[in-house]
Amino acid sequence: MGTSRRFVARGVPGGYRIWNRRPGCWWGEVYETCPDDLLTELNGPRDPVRLVELQRRYRALKR
Secondary structure (H helix, E strand, O other), X not given: OOOOOOEEEEEEOOEEEEEEOOOOEEEXXXXXXXXXXXXXXXXXXXXXXXXXXXXXXXXXXXX
C-alpha cells in the first residue's frame, strides 16, 4: 500500500501552485519554478522555520 502525498504542485497560468488534497484548496501563492523542496518539506517533517525559509526563497525567484 503506497502513501499518497497531501500536497502536490500543479501547473497554472504563470507557474505552479501547491494543491492541498485534503480540504481541496490551494496553499500558498503562485511560484514561477516548481517548488520541489517546499513540497518535500510539506509532505514530510513540516518544520515551520524551514517552510518560511523555502517560501521566501521561491518568492525571491520571481523577482
